[in-house]
């Protein structure tokens with residue numbers, strides 16, 4: 001079974017990516033099978049066929065195109081100042097969405113690298129999505145911008161208590 005998956009992977013993955021596969025598995029916690037599926041998805045999105053995805057490639061994903069937070073989620077895939085993401089970066093970002101491994105959380109080894117799906121890394125990832133200008137802080141404006149996208153209307157920000165309010 002394992003060898004079938006390995007053979008499939010060998011056919012699907014470019015040479016340099018095969019060398020990385022064990023590292024990607026370790027780093028992301030995804031199985032060979034899942035990585036193969038993600039690679040298929042990645043190559044089908046890679047319209048330029050150059051081994052990287054652009055923002056335009058992401059915009060063609062129907063689920064993202066209709067999601068009010070589509071742009072923000074897409075940004076989460078791109079390191080600061082980059083406009084392309086390779087397969088490894090793509091899988092690393094997706095790894096934040098894996099459920100938290102309860103055993104890892106309980107038996108935390110302080111010297112080990114924190115897994116991408118740990119509570120802390122999930123929080124950092126979410127923080128970076130809200131930090132639109134990536135200055136390491138979420139400003140009031142950034143928070144409002146994201147909340148506006150979520151609710152799809154203009155939020156009126158006021159410190160006054162509405163009439164009849166508490």
Ligand SMILES: [Ca+2]
Nearest residue numbers: 131133135137
């Ligand atoms: Ca900011």
